[in-house]
Amino acid sequence: MIEAKLLYDLLTEQDVRFFSGVPDSLLKSFCAYVTDHTNDTNHLIAVNEGAAVALASGYHLATGKIPLVYMQNSGIGNAVNPLLSLADADVYRIPMVLVIGWRGESGITDEPQHLKQGKVTLALLEAMGIPAVVLSDREDECRRQLDACFSSIKEKNTPHALVIRKDTFAPYTLQKKEPDQGNLSREEAIEIVIRASGPEEIFFSTTGMASRELYEIRERLGQGHGKDFLTVGSMGHASQIALTAALQKPARSVTVLDGDGALLMHLGALAAIGQSKPQNFRHIILNNGAHDSVGGQPTLGLKIDIPGIAKACGYRDARTVTSAEELRSALADKKQGPFLIEIRVRKGARKDLGRPKSSPEENKQGLMHTLLSKKDM
């Protein structure tokens, strides 16, 4: 293992002063170290990985220096367009270091949503013509790799990737945590929503711990999983999956359990929902102001008026609740959709939180069985 500080110091030696990205669990220590040691002008936690490449590009244009972009390999998809149509040598030729967490590396046990991405990570970078090196967890080798990486970036003026394996970094705990603005935990909030829902309700839950918590709540309540779609990958897209389901099944009530980070990643989804106006659509935002599932780095979630944005996009109603009582009363107030409830929740999850025991495909079949049953035809 190496200390996150070592990589940060080596990057500083190379005059890297600007960081942007979306946090990742494998990069947790590095992201936390960057958050704690870089000022807010030079560290922008991006809403999505493509935006991070664009922010890094703007920094380069303004300073001539080499920026750094960090991401989980799941985020490569979001970054492909600006990498190939902005930073690439065939277009504007913008140098940057990409630090990419390698979930789903072959031979390492990981969640199903990471397996394919892990298998193709190096091949994807190669196909994009981005040189990549798997960062060593030995200090001397790491120094050598950084020297080679920066020689290549300076020579070609294009992006270069450092791919990070699991357990490369020694633990470093984020110091700069924003105070919580709600007293319910995310899991308590989800349980209140589930307990208040009727038998016709179906749920689409977001990436990260929210889906794991929903799964465990259903187990605890003995309700089965046939009414839930766990969006374990595809961060930020749960609400769009739900939108078409709601439009196709007007007799069903559809609820999205979204995260603030996921909402911000593809905020345009609100406009699509607000303008499609499904009456059977309820959007619940579990807002802890953080990427809680991958280390708690701040999002902009608590700095913006989410209900205001939803209403401006065409939602029929939207409000914020901060306690169990307020949540129960907002749930009891049956509104015509689309409507949104932002629940301010506290950061953190149970230490013993499990993972779904059924596969994504079984999950899909369970939900489709419910949606394609005679009653729904």
Ligand SMILES: Cc1ncc(C[n+]2csc(CCOP(=O)(O)OP(=O)(O)O)c2C)c(N)n1
């Ligand atoms: C495209 C993409 N980028 C990054 C990730 C890594 N990731 C998984 S969960 C998560 C945080 C989600 O934050 P939020 O939606 O606020 O939910 P919370 O974890 O706070 O409940 C991130 C960044 C991912 N899965 N996919």
